[in-house]
Structures are given as C-alpha cells and as structure tokens.
Amino acid sequence: MTKKFNFDVTATDGRARTGVISTPRGEIRTPAFMPVGTAATVKAMLPESVRATGADILLGNTYHLMLRPTAERIARLGGLHRFMNWDRPILTDSGGFQVMSLAGLRKLTEEGVTFKSHIDGSRHALTPERSMEIQALLGSDIVMAFDECTPFPSDEATARRSMELSMRWARRSREAFGDRPGHALFGIQQGSVYRDQRQESADKLREIGFDGYAIGGLAVGEGQATMFEVLEYAPAMLPEDRPRYLMGVGKPDDIVGAVERGIDMMDCVLPSRSGRTGQAFTRFGVVNIRNARHQDDPRPLDEHCTCPACRNYSRAYLHHVNRAQEIIASMLLTWHNLHYFQELMQGLRDAIAEGRLAAFVSDFHARRAEGDI
C-alpha cells in the first residue's frame, strides 16, 4: 500500500479523464461517485453492501458527527473508519455547508460560524482551525477546507465578498492542516457564476497549494444549464494533475455532463435519499415504485440490473413493502440506486479509457425517457 496520496490520469477523451487516486487506505477509481455516510452510516446499508455496489470511498459528515457522538469520542474509539467499520478511504466535508443549511441561530464572522445544534440547542463554533481539528480526530483521508458556499443567486459584489472570505479560510485551513503524509487537503473554488471570480479563486487556491481542488457554489438552485455553463470553463482553471471534485452533484445526467467537462469526483445524497422515498434510478429513467401501476407487475425494476433488488424481487413486491413502510423497502431501493450510480461511473470510466465517451453519452441520453416510467 502506498504511504502517499497520488493521482494518476490513465486516459483522456476530450476534456474527460479517467484515473486512480492512491491513498494509504486504498485506491479510488475516477471518475468516482462518493456515497454519503451522514451520521457514520450510509443509511439502510451495511458497509460491506456499500462496497459491493462498487464504491471505493465514502463521505463522512463533520457537522453531524461533531454534534453527536462528537469527534473526540470517535477519536477515543479509534477513529471513524474503525467506528463505522469501513476501512477504505473516507472524505469528510468541513461542516460549513451543513451549518448553513441545518443549524439554528447562526452567526458568521471573519473568525468562522457559531451556531445552535439542531439536536439539543447547545452552542458550537466552527472555524477553519476547528474544522481541521475535527476532521483529523475523525481520521479522514481527504479533508475539505472550511469554506462558505456562496448562495445562488448572488450579485457580483456579494459573491466576491463571499469568495474572498472563503479564500482567507482556505489559507487558514491549509496552515491548520499542517503536514500529514498520506492525508490530503482539498481547496474549494468559489466565485458563483462569475468567470473572473472563478479565475481569481482558482489562482488563489493554486498559490496556497492543495492536494485536490473542489468546485463549490454549484448545484445550489442555478439549474443544470447554468451549472454546465460554469463547468465549460471552471475545471480547466484548476491544476490538471490533481483531482477535481464537483460538490453535491447530482442526478445521473448531471454526473454525465460533469464528467464530460473534466470532473473526477462527485457526491450526492440523491441515490440514498430518493431510494428511501421510493424513487428508483434505471437506465431508462426514474421509476416511482409507490405508483399504483406497479402493484401487479411481476418484472424486476430493471431486468439488466444485477443488484439484489433486481435479481430477487418484483416491482409488485417493492411497491408493497414501500407502501407498507417496511424497512426492507429502504434497504432494497438504496442498494439498487447506489448500484446504478456505481455502474454508471464504471461505464464512464470504461468509455473514457476506450476513447468512446461520445457514443456512451449519446446512448445514455437515447435510452432515457423524460419523467417517471
């Protein structure tokens, strides 16, 4: 096993790349989709099942874990990998994004953010330094800088103030992270939808120096067309020999479009969260299993799919257990969706390696009906 953190691009097709991120805890095949393990669990899944879907890396959640059971307790118990029985790479977010969307009574200053826990109302502070400390206590392999996700829409002046704050926090994150061989620190580009600000942010991050670079401030309501407009230029502003991580993306067609534009890593709650609501992603589009039309259907969700839900159960059964709110409903649809997302990533990696990404993408779009099927 390598003791270092490395990224090797093994093939390109247009702006798309496929490669491998080597870490002391294992390799990550890119482009990679990272399932979200919010409170030290990928909901409704055992770790070995998550691995069976093809995931090489999971996301851990600083905001939830710092509140409960606390990072110090997880450290005392041997770190997050041991705690949640996942011995492969973990990327943890900085906590900043979720404070803004989940916590109460937030106060944002140059120092950082103070807030009230949504669990018990206790008061907490997150700063770049505290975020680095928490992520180190958790033992994550890839640490995210503490940033502010600029809301959308923001006027140019607001976006600039936000980006410049995030860049000052990026430098403080870098300094607090220190030198931790085998661990990586990723910076996060901001600048909203303003090309000059995206360039300034990228230049600042490059000057500070990171092991990987995330594109933040997208998938926050701007819509796919606007997101793709920014992705026409933003990835190339970042060092090409380092992983590029598009945060919070996304639906399958968002993922395909992002990979075509040079993105290597993505995370999204969609496959797991929508699985729990009865939404199944298939190569033909989305199946809402709660719909009455499935109640007598003996066919699997997707006859081409090899996941346990599609191999062993009918749509009628999945409809029934979902309507009855049985726990197995969440298990089977989550497993299916994560399997589908990982199969999509494998298809993209193979297509890029074989120089046939354009054909893969047109086939991907041709198969999919709009709306529910």
Ligand SMILES: O=c1[nH]cnc2c(CCNCC3CCCCC3)c3[nH]c(NCc4cccs4)nc3cc12
């Ligand atoms: O600039 C950003 N900085 C930091 N984080 C961002 C995130 C969170 C990424 N997933 C974290 C996970 C950590 C573990 C728990 C789950 C999240 C984003 N998510 C989205 N869109 C998806 C969105 C999700 C919710 C509202 S928009 N845009 C994002 C932009 C930023």
